[in-house]
Amino acid sequence: MLTFHNVCLAPSSFQLTGIPGLESLHIWLSIPFSSMYLVAVVGNATILAVVRVEHSLHQPMYFFLCMLAIIDLVLSTSTMPKLLGIFWFGAGDIGLDACFAQMFLIHCFATVESGIFLAMAFDRYVAICNPLHHTTVLTHTMVGRLGMAALCRGVLYIGPLPLMICLRLPLYKTCVISHSYCEHMAVVTLTCGDSRINNIYGLSIGFLVLILDSMAITASYVMIFRTVIGLSTPEARLKTLGTCGSHICAILIFYVPIAVSSLIHRFGHQVPPPIHTLLANFYLLIPPILNPIIYAVCTKQIRERLLQILKTETKIK
Numbered sequence: 001m002l003t004f005h006n007v008c009l010a011p012s013s014f015q016l017t018g019i020p021g022l023e024s025l026h027i028w029l030s031i032p033f034s035s036m037y038l039v040a041v042v043g044n045a046t047i048l049a050v051v052r053v054e055h056s057l058h059q060p061m062y063f064f065l066c067m068l069a070i071i072d073l074v075l076s077t078s079t080m081p082k083l084l085g086i087f088w089f090g091a092g093d094i095g096l097d098a099c100f101a102q103m104f105l106i107h108c109f110a111t112v113e114s115g116i117f118l119a120m121a122f123d124r125y126v127a128i129c130n131p132l133h134h135t136t137v138l139t140h141t142m143v144g145r146l147g148m149a150a151l152c153r154g155v156l157y158i159g160p161l162p163l164m165i166c167l168r169l170p171l172y173k174t175c176v177i178s179h180s181y182c183e184h185m186a187v188v189t190l191t192c193g194d195s196r197i198n199n200i201y202g203l204s205i206g207f208l209v210l211i212l213d214s215m216a217i218t219a220s221y222v223m224i225f226r227t228v229i230g231l232s233t234p235e236a237r238l239k240t241l242g243t244c245g246s247h248i249c250a251i252l253i254f255y256v257p258i259a260v261s262s263l264i265h266r267f268g269h270q271v272p273p274p275i276h277t278l279l280a281n282f283y284l285l286i287p288p289i290l291n292p293i294i295y296a297v298c299t300k301q302i303r304e305r306l307l308q309i310l311k312t313e314t315k316i317k
Contacts, residue, residue: 008171008192013095018086020178021274030087037080043292044069054305060138064120071113072288078105079181099182100162108158114213115150121220129227169193246298257283
């Protein structure tokens with residue numbers, strides 16, 4: 001490790017603190033976090049398995065759901081094993097390259113997830129507002145292209161984040177990151193030098209992803225609700241809205257924690273550091289946990305298939 005004027009460092013690794021201020025409770029915090037991670041992995045793996053074996057679910061909405069499940073597995077797995085290692089073994093050391101790789105994965109796949117929600121909103125718009133064209137517009141090829149576009153956008157937007165730190169800000173005031181993972185702002189605040197460009201770029205990406213995507217999703221649902229209101233009977237309206245219920249819940253579960261965490265991080269200077277870190281972890285864990293539950297409860301085909309599997313296993317026993 002090299003020093004610069006006895007102040008700035010060029011470290012080969014960082015030290016993650018876990019949940020700063022709650023170090024004495026790490027072993028107890030590991031119980032709910034490990035349980036939530038297990039639920040997330042099992043739930044999303046179950047969704048992938050059910051959609052694969054149930055041919056009636058080979059439709060655009062469920063293909064997008066599988067993409068969400070894969071993204072949620074990546075998001076939770078990119079942070080939770082390391083966090084549990086800190087809780088159980090005090091293994092907070094993380095290499096420089098590993099830290100930047102983790103930063104890229106977290107922010108990239110959060111951006112991809114937002115893009116998939118936007119694609120799902122487009123799918124619901126076409127299915128409800130132009131039902132006769134749904135099968136011709138949302139073909140399997142188109143679904144694949146939308147998923148690839150979301151992935152490419154995530155890579156394009158987030159790729160510069162770690163590169164800008166590596167190339168512009170290679171020196172650090174300390175190698176201790178007061179966080180449980182290599183979050184962009186947590187790393188940038190440790191750098192020596194002018195980080196304004198990094199901050200502006202990070203804020204710009206947040207605006208492009210959160211604000212513009214949420215506005216586009218809102219616009220699609222405004223048109224959907226206008227179409228639903230025009231339906232002849234209350235039963236038809238409820239049935240049509242029922243196909244959107246799980247998607248709306250998943251959107252709220254994804255965007256609300258991110259928005260709250262971002263606002264607290266930017267403006268909640270009086271909020272204790274442990275709350276900042278816990279919220280940052282929850283917004284990576286809550287969607288992977290709740291998305292499979294929401295879709296299993298709200299989607300008749302998935303629910304029936306799961307019940308069928310459970311009944312079969314019960315008979316075997």
